[in-house]
Amino acid sequence: MLGVGNRQPANFKALYPNATDDGIDLLSQLLVIDPEQRISANTALKHSFVNEFIIKLDDNDDRMIENDAEKFDFGFESEVNIRFIRLQKLLII
Numbered sequence: 001m002l003g004v005g006n007r008q009p010a011n012f013k014a015l016y017p018n019a020t021d022d023g024i025d026l027l028s029q030l031l032v033i034d035p036e037q038r039i040s041a042n043t044a045l046k047h048s049f050v051n052e053f054i055i056k057l058d059d060n061d062d063r064m065i066e067n068d069a070e071k072f073d074f075g076f077e078s079e080v081n082i083r084f085i086r087l088q089k090l091l092i093i
Contacts, residue, residue: 022049 010031012024019027026049029039044050 020049022047022052025049 009028012019012027016024016027026039026044026047029047030044032038039047
C-alpha cells in the first residue's frame with residue numbers, strides 16, 4: 001500500500017451519478033486506507049445515509065427495516081474447503 005503514493009480520490013459522483021450526496025459522503029469516508037482516518041463502524045451506522053434505512057419506533061428503540069436476508073441461502077458459509085472459482089461464481093450470480 002505504501003508504494004501506491006498519493007493519488008487523487010476517485011470522483012464517486014461521476015462513477016455513481018444516481019447516488020445521493022449522503023451516500024457519496026459515506027462511501028468516501030469508508031474507503032479511506034488509513035484506519036486512523038477512516039470512519040468507524042459505530043460512526044458509520046449513525047451517518048445520515050444509514051438513517052434513511054432505520055425505522056424509528058419510539059425514542060428508545062431503533063430497528064433495522066426487515067430485509068430479505070432470511071430468503072438468502074447462506075449455506076455456502078458452512079463449506080470448509082470452498083474453491084476460489086466456486087466462490088467467484090457464488091458472488092457473481
